[in-house]
Amino acid sequence: MTSRISRFWLSNPDESGFVRHSTLLLVAWFIVSLMVLATGWATLEKSLRSQKQAAETTALRHAELLADAYAERLHRSLQAIDQITLYVKHGWEKAGTSFHLESIAESGNIAASAGFYVSIVDRYGFLLSSTILNPLPANARNRAYFSQQERSGTDFLYIGYPVQGIFTNQTVVHFSRKLMTEDGSFNGVVIVAVEPSFFITQFDEGVINNNRLLTILDTDRTVHIARVGERIFDATHQPVSNLLPISGTKGQKILPGEPWFSDKRSRYVAWHTTEGYGMIALAGIDQQEVLAPYEGQRHRSYLYAGIASALLIAFSLFGTLAFARLRWRKHQLDAMRETYRAATEGGQEGFYIARPVENSDGHIADFKFVDCNERGATILRHRRNELIGKTIRTVYHGDAGKGTMQLLRHAMTTGHFAGEIEARIGDPSGLSWLYVTVSKPDGDLAVTLRDISDIKKHVSELERRSNEDTLTGLPNRLWINNYLPGALESARHSGKMLALLFIDLDGFKSINDTMGHEAGDELLRNAGHRLKDAIRPHDYVVRIGGDEFVVIVENMAHKIDAAHVAERILKSFQESFRLSKGMHSVGTSIGISVFPEDGQDADSLLKNADMAMYAVKTSGKRNYQFFDVHFAEAVQSKHQCEMELQYALEHDQFVMHYQPRVDMTSGEISSMEALVRWAHPTRGLVDPSAFIPVAEETGLIIQLGEQVIDKVCAQLAFWARTGQKLVPISINVSPKQFQEIDVADTLALALSRYHVPASLIELELTESTMMENRPAMADALHKLQAMGVTLLVDDFGTGYSSLSQLQELDFDVLKVDKAFTARLEKHPEGKIFFTAIITMAHSLGMRVVAEGVETLEQLKSLKELHCDEVQGYFISRPLAPSERQPGTYDTAAGFGVW
Numbered sequence: 014m015t016s017r018i019s020r021f022w023l024s025n026p027d028e029s030g031f032v033r034h035s036t037l038l039l040v041a042w043f044i045v046s047l048m049v050l051a052t053g054w055a056t057l058e059k060s061l062r063s064q065k066q067a068a069e070t071t072a073l074r075h076a077e078l079l080a081d082a083y084a085e086r087l088h089r090s091l092q093a094i095d096q097i098t099l100y101v102k103h104g105w106e107k108a109g110t111s112f113h114l115e116s117i118a119e120s121g122n123i124a125a126s127a128g129f130y131v132s133i134v135d136r137y138g139f140l141l142s143s144t145i146l147n148p149l150p151a152n153a154r155n156r157a158y159f160s161q162q163e164r165s166g167t168d169f170l171y172i173g174y175p176v177q178g179i180f181t182n183q184t185v186v187h188f189s190r191k192l193m194t195e196d197g198s199f200n201g202v203v204i205v206a207v208e209p210s211f212f213i214t215q216f217d218e219g220v221i222n223n224n225r226l227l228t229i230l231d232t233d234r235t236v237h238i239a240r241v242g243e244r245i246f247d248a249t250h251q252p253v254s255n256l257l258p259i260s261g262t263k264g265q266k267i268l269p270g271e272p273w274f275s276d277k278r279s280r281y282v283a284w285h286t287t288e289g290y291g292m293i294a295l296a297g298i299d300q301q302e303v304l305a306p307y308e309g310q311r312h313r314s315y316l317y318a319g320i321a322s323a324l325l326i327a328f329s330l331f332g333t334l335a336f337a338r339l340r341w342r343k344h345q346l347d348a349m350r351e352t353y354r355a356a357t358e359g360g361q362e363g364f365y366i367a368r369p370v371e372n373s374d375g376h377i378a379d380f381k382f383v384d385c386n387e388r389g390a391t392i393l394r395h396r397r398n399e400l401i402g403k404t405i406r407t408v409y410h411g412d413a414g415k416g417t418m419q420l421l422r423h424a425m426t427t428g429h430f431a432g433e434i435e436a437r438i439g440d441p442s443g444l445s446w447l448y449v450t451v452s453k454p455d456g457d458l459a460v461t462l463r464d465i466s467d468i469k470k471h472v473s474e475l476e477r478r479s480n481e482d483t484l485t486g487l488p489n490r491l492w493i494n495n496y497l498p499g500a501l502e503s504a505r506h507s508g509k510m511l512a513l514l515f516i517d518l519d520g521f522k523s524i525n526d527t528m529g530h531e532a533g534d535e536l537l538r539n540a541g542h543r544l545k546d547a548i549r550p551h552d553y554v555v556r557i558g559g560d561e562f563v564v565i566v567e568n569m570a571h572k573i574d575a576a577h578v579a580e581r582i583l584k585s586f587q588e589s590f591r592l593s594k595g596m597h598s599v600g601t602s603i604g605i606s607v608f609p610e611d612g613q614d615a616d617s618l619l620k621n622a623d624m625a626m627y628a629v630k631t632s633g634k635r636n637y638q639f640f641d642v643h644f645a646e647a648v649q650s651k652h653q654c655e656m657e658l659q660y661a662l663e664h665d666q667f668v669m670h671y672q673p674r675v676d677m678t679s680g681e682i683s684s685m686e687a688l689v690r691w692a693h694p695t696r697g698l699v700d701p702s703a704f705i706p707v708a709e710e711t712g713l714i715i716q717l718g719e720q721v722i723d724k725v726c727a728q729l730a731f732w733a734r735t736g737q738k739l740v741p742i743s744i745n746v747s748p749k750q751f752q753e754i755d756v757a758d759t760l761a762l763a764l765s766r767y768h769v770p771a772s773l774i775e776l777e778l779t780e781s782t783m784m785e786n787r788p789a790m791a792d793a794l795h796k797l798q799a800m801g802v803t804l805l806v807d808d809f810g811t812g813y814s815s816l817s818q819l820q821e822l823d824f825d826v827l828k829v830d831k832a833f834t835a836r837l838e839k840h841p842e843g844k845i846f847f848t849a850i851i852t853m854a855h856s857l858g859m860r861v862v863a864e865g866v867e868t869l870e871q872l873k874s875l876k877e878l879h880c881d882e883v884q885g886y887f888i889s890r891p892l893a894p895s896e897r898q899p900g901t902y903d904t905a906a907g908f909g910v911w
Contacts, residue, residue: 039333046329050322057318061311065304069281072303073265076283079296080263083227084285090212091290094205095170097131098190101203103895105133105192114142128208132180133192134159135201140180151179153204158189162202165191172292174237175209184209186237213240224278226252226297232286234259234293241276252276257295262286267300363389363462369425370404379404380421383457392447392462424451424458433465482556484534485541490557493565497615500567504608507568511608512575514564515622516544516582519600519634521560532594539590540599547585548578563619572607572639579603579637602629603637611640624648654707657693662716666692669724670891671742674862674884677875683882684741684775687725688891689717714747715754721745722763725774728894730767743775743805748782751789757796771801777828779807794822805862809850827854831865831885837874847878855879 104112114131132143138154153159156179158171173187185206192201213227228239234256239246246252254275257268263285270277280297287294366384369377381404390397393408400408409417416434424430430451450461480492488496504511518540525533537560544554544562553565564582566575582601589598604625612618625640627648632638661667671685691699708714725742732739750756756776764771776797782790794804805826829850836843847863854861863875866885875883 043329043333046325050325053321053325054318057314061307061314064310065307068303068307069267072281072298072300073267073283076281076296076298077263077265077285079227079298080265080283080285080294083296084263084287084294087212087229087292087294088287088290091170091172091287091292094188094207095290097205098170098188098203100895101131101133102190102192105203106200110141112142114144128183128185128211130178130181130185130204130206132204132206133201134204136163136199141201143180145180148180149182153179153202156187158187158204159202162189162191163199168193170290172231172237172290174235178206181206186212209238210245212238213245223302224276224280224299225302226274226280226282226295226299228253228295228297230257230284230293230295232291232293237292257282259284259293259295268297363392365389365460365462367405367421367458367460368456369458377422377425379406379418380458381405382408389462392464420449421451421458421460424453428453485538485556487541487545487554487556487562489555493555493557493563494615496553497565497618500565501608501613501615501618504567509567510569510572510574510610511618512566512569512572512578513606513608513618513622514566514575514579514582514637515604515606515619515626516562516564517602517626517630518560519602520597521599524597524599525560528592528594528597532592532597535592536590536597536599539592540586543585544582547581552578563622569607572610575605575607576637576639579605583635583637600635602626602634604629604640605637606640621645651707651710654704655711655713658704658708658711658713658717661691661693662713662720665720666694667717667720667724668692668698668893669721669728670893672884672891673740673889674743674882675888676882677880682740684743686743686777686884686891687721687745689721690891709747709749712749712753714749718747718750719754719759722760723766726763726767726769729769729773731894733769739773741773741775741803743777743803745777745807746782748779751782751793755793757793757800760797760802761800772803775803775805775826777805777807780809791822798823808864824859826860826862826882828862828864828884834863834865834871834875834885835867838868838870844874844878847875847880851878851880 101112101114114133130143130145132145132148133141134153135141138152138156138159140148140151140153154163158173161171168191171187171189173189175184175186177183178185178187185208188205188207189202191199192203194200212229223242226239226241229237231237236251236253239252241252252275253273255272257273259266259282263283265281265283268274268280268282270279274280274297279300281300281303282295282297284293284295286292364386365382367380368383370379370381372378382400382402385397385400387397390400393400395403395408405417405421406414408414420430420434430449432449434447434449446464446466448463448465452459480488480495482489500511518536521533521536524536537556540560541554541556541562544564548554548564549566552567555563555565557563564578566578569575582603586599586601589596604622604627606612606618606622606625608618611621621640624645625638628641628644629636629638668690670688670690672688673682674684674686675681676683689701691701691704693699705714708717721744725744729739729742746756760771760774760776763769764774778794798804803825804822805828806824807828808830809827827850829847833843833846833850837847851861860881862882862884863871863880864884866872866875866883866887868887871885872883872887
């Protein structure tokens with residue numbers, strides 16, 4: 014081969030230059046191979062470091078999630094235990110020795126399962142009452158949970174370490190609160206003893222395995238309870254060797270096995286301090302387990318990298334020798350065939366061979382057609398034999414000739430060109446779009462042309478259809494999403510304002526529902542025409558769906574420009590639409606957002622314009638309004654309340670309070686009204702006026718009403734089991750409940766579930782409820798009365814009910830709104846109104862209840878007017894079940910006047 018190359022050097026200077034060039038390429042090839050090898054190893058090391066870092070980051074994050082989740086469960090457990098201590102404390106301090114833990118445990122109010130014990134010891138440390146079946150005889154006076162409460166001057170929840178319980182002889186964690194006499198002196202303690210496994214085994218959601226650690230620490234980082242894998246450590250043996258170096262309420266870090274863990278295994282740990290109790294939940298993930306996949310991957314990566322390196326070196330050596338031989342043969346073949354190969358490829362495509370024509374200065378002045386195929390000649394509207402030999406300038410003229418020369422000169426310089434060309438006016442091809450490919454195999458240019466006019470036309474049509482609303486012919490949502498970013502950028506650079514008018518048709522749904530979709534479609538098309546006529550010539554109307562449109566107003570100097578457009582739109586819709594099915598009138602509600610004041614991007618502007626339109630809808634429709642951030646915040650606040658309500662319903666955050674009704678004749682409690690309260694985790698006990706309207710509007714009142722019925726029936730069942738006197742309980746029912754569900758069936762299921770007689774349930778309905786779907790309402794009420802449920806008209810005097818309605822629906826009790834009770838002593842007509850109501854109700858066989866009684870004077874007046882029952886703060890505020898038992902009332906407080 015060397016002698017052959019030498020002969021070419023001597024006989025052909027061009028060929029010898031090729032050989033020298035090829036030798037340099039071979040050397041470069043080998044050097045590049047070595048660089049690739051070095052780069053590969055460097056990349057591998059970097060990748061492995063990244064993988065390790067990612068694994069450790071993921072482990073720390075996992076540990077953090079475990080700690081957060083465990084802290085939340087620990088908090089709930091501590092909170093539940095604390096509630097039990099408070100419940101028992103208050104019950105014992107109120108009821109004394111009649112408060113028996115054994116009977117209360119059987120009622121289900123206090124857990125009585127294995128490993129969870131509640132006890133009461135007196136001031137001398139002796140056991141008085143307990144949920145322990147067979148407690149051991151012992152005295153608790155020397156125990157920490159007793160002595161600390163005895164010495165303490167305040168009431169607090171004591172949390173102990175795992176120790177052997179004196180009453181059960183089992184290892185337990187003690188919680189205690191002090192009992193006090195009426196004068197505030199120490200009277201013993203309430204003890205909740207819980208086996209350590211209660212705090213650990215309840216967190217088995219796939220996180221406790223192998224060498225993973227869960228532990229509960231005190232604020233001084235002392236270990237209370239710990240678990241590694243499946244092993245739960247007792248008080249004398251702990252997996253933590255020293256006080257862990259952690260600080261803050263929460264955090265994460267990597268701790269080596271020495272000196273922190275007794276098993277000498279390093280861990281990724283995270284901790285989270287529980288709110289209100291100061292206990293620290295700490296989770297640890299074993300480092301060796303986390304990095305095991307990484308170490309295996311690292312070993313395999315080194316093995317594969319070594320094999321690949323050896324193969325690359327061998328391939329480089331073989332390739333270098335083969336490259337020299339193949340390149341030589343390829344050069345010989347390419348020199349003979351390259352020009353014609355480029356020309357013969359393409360099938361239906363036109364091709365040309367263009368040779369540069371130089372002027373006397375050596376610059377390219379033109380190109381000459383030296384060859385072409387028939388398709389190529391046809392594209393240029395010539396015969397093949399007429400085209401060969403001609404120059405570009407004789408075929409192309411004007412701008413088309415200049416553009417063609419520029420393209421070919423560029424290809425001569427770069428060696429290649431490929432792209433779409435829009436044919437200019439005067440192009441001899443007569444085509445609108447061509448796909449041109451130019452290559453330079455040698456000194457000539459191989460030019461390929463393909464007619465893509467039809468393809469471009471088809472694509473253009475598809476784009477038009479995808480951006481156009483098929484019904485109205487207006488731009489659609491896709492178009493506005495593509496157009497707005499550019500329009501906003503232009504407005505940003507020009508300093509001009511841009512407005513979006515979000516338009517909703519008022520009354521469209523009624524026409525669509527009553528007249529049919531064809532009439533609705535006809536109305537939408539006509540509405541689109543009116544909108545286009547009402548806007549400025551350079552503005553856009555877009556239909557984004559249904560009966561919603563958006564108008565884009567650009568190049569505004571003042572916000573008033575958008576207001577003028579909105580006013581013209583409102584005016585244009587004042588005239589009725591002439592449809593094929595008659596004349597129909599619709600209006601528009603228009604919300605306006607302005608760039609840059611109301612948003613910096615398309616999504617924000619569209620959302621805020623929609624919000625402004627919603628404000629118009631809620632304030633009377635057929636008007637326009639600019640975006641108001643305060644209204645948006647109010648809507649967001651209502652949405653937040655809705656989400657919190659949904660969460661509260663799912664997590665049982667509602668509790669019941671009960672306000673008694675008292676019989677005016679006997680002074681005894683005749684009934685109690687059930688009033689729901691929201692035990693909000695951060696806002697405390699929330700009054701119903703703050704959430705009932707939102708529940709009504711969002712439909713959550715259905716689920717809330719079902720929970721209230723269930724809780725009331727459960728409370729009645731509990732009072733019955735504990736031997737307390739029972740009186741009927743009245744439940745407020747929303748109109749939506751009668752519209753959406755069968756209230757009678759819902760109530761019947763709850764009564765059956767808790768074995769409560771229907772005579773203990775009363776339902777309170779507002780006057781507005783009676784106005785809704787009267788035939789269906791009458792059927793529902795008769796069904797409830799047939800069950801034995803008492804029916805009450807609530808807030809009477811604030812609605813529109815008539816005497817005939819009260820007689821037809823056959824209510825049992827009429828509750829007069831508190832507004833009329835308040836006017837009894839303030840206005841003479843107050844007593845006249847009350848007298849009329851009482852006379853009317855008694856004539857219909859109904860009892861009368863006065864709501865909102867707050868003064869003794871009101872009580873005396875109602876007595877004189879022969880009112881049957883009273884309810885209000887003068888009698889009693891709404892109370893939790895534990896604060897006032899049914900059937901008891903101090904009559905001397907309010908009825909001593911008799």
